[in-house]
Amino acid sequence: MDLNSTPYNNTIPVFSTLASPFDGPPPSAINGDSPSRKPISLWPGMYHSPVTNALWEARSKIFERLLDPPIDAPPQSELLTKTPSQSRTSIHYNFSSDYILREQYRDPWNEVRIGKLLEDLDALAGTISVKHCSDDDSTTRPLLLVTASVDKIVLKKPISVDIDLKIVGAVIWVGRSSIEIQLDVIQSTEEGSDASDLVALTANFIFVARDSKTGKAAPVNRLSPETEQENLLFEEAEARSNLRKRKRGDRKELENGEANRLQTLLAEGRIFCDMPALADRDSILLRDTRLENSLICQPQQRNIHGRIFGGFLMHRAFELAFSTAYAFAGLVPCFLEVDHVDFLRPVDVGDFLRLKSCVLYTELENPDQPLINIEVVAHVTRPELRSSEISNTFYFTFTVRPEAKANKNGFRIRNVVPETEEEARRVLERMDAETLQSVRSTSK
Secondary structure: OOHHHOOOOOEEEEOOOOOOOOOOOOOOOOOOOOOOOOOHHHOOOOOOOHHHHHHHHHOHHHHHHHHOOOOOOOOOOOOOEEOHHHHOEEEEEOOOOOHHHHHHHEOOOOEEOHHHHHHHHHHHHHHHHHHHHOOOOOOOOOEEEEEEEEEEEEEOOOOEOOOOEEEEEEEEEEOOOEEEEEEEEEOOOOOOOOHHHHEEEEEEEEEEEEEOOOOOEOOOOEEOOOOHHHHHHHHHHHHHHHHHHHHHOOOOOOOHHHHHHHHHHHHHHHHHHHOHHHOOOOEEEHHHHOEEEEEEOOHHHEOOOOEEOHHHHHHHHHHHHHHHHHHHHOOOEEEEEEOOEEEOOOOEOOOEEEEEEEEEEEEOOOOOOOEEEEEEEEEEEEHHHOEEEEEEEEEEEEEEOHHHHHOOOOOOOOEEEOOOHHHHHHHHHHHHHHHHHHHHHHHO
């Protein structure tokens, strides 16, 4: 199946951002650039990657308004009703013929770097949210749209870096001031493949709208699904939204049964602390799986609103999680999914960001596919104020590549045990969240 022939409108080609010494300058993502328009590379507040370059070129008029909104312009007076097709956008990676683009995305195992793909998903979701919220009136005040959370990102099959790739996304649900965007990463490996078999990865992003002047929640354009599939996606997203609201309003204390689970989790950890010679050799303390890295957030990593690009944070968190799983298992990990992520507070240029990871727990019931659940917590640290706040908590699930496991005799994954009550609570919360997610998936 030719990806270029798929029935999606608004396809944006992606080109490499590095010049080849053997070729002229890379082609532009659009034709007819005005010589008087400021080059994309000089726009302030732009996090640059092949995909963000293509998106900003293709949507330059919209983003120029966001960069330089009309002074004292009024907010949008009337909400519009839009369809999912009006926001549907796809981007196309021409990996098969663009050598430099291919090299920018290649990982050591000849697959696409998942961290870079997470950046691109966030960038495309942002563009789609802007398209849905735009009223095409240059005299009104544009909305500030920020990533609120990632509901789920699931890898369905490996993504080759040698075959053309397409990401297709559209708005599938809106609330009063929130928007959910669903993205499908599509790659064809065989001629005549069924459409459902082409989806290599799915992702759901939730954005919230703020008034760019007051910073308060702002209403967004309504959504009118047209097809049976669009109606189904809307209903599923509505159910997820209601579930999130119920969970926020239902913070109960541990009941007796949960307290027993807590004590059971802590039992083995206490043996490690009190009688280490008698501890289970197939187990390891959670604290002994930790890794950490730090960085100062630079201006080159900011988005059009001047804040650090959410996709950049996901990229860095993913690569630390991958390293944590690698050091823990002793074999090359295989990414499976990103669980729900909440963006609790923005990260600004100049912030001192500390990313701390650990193996939260493992699932060993299926020896052919042991699961390694990694937690990465992003802390914004301000040494001069002696403060540290959590910006994001990311949860990644990995297994081990089958070919790597087959070449290592006596391979085993250890059980991870918490040492403190706080660690045990985090483990229980994630286990319960995973159970709830499984129930939801089964009921669909």
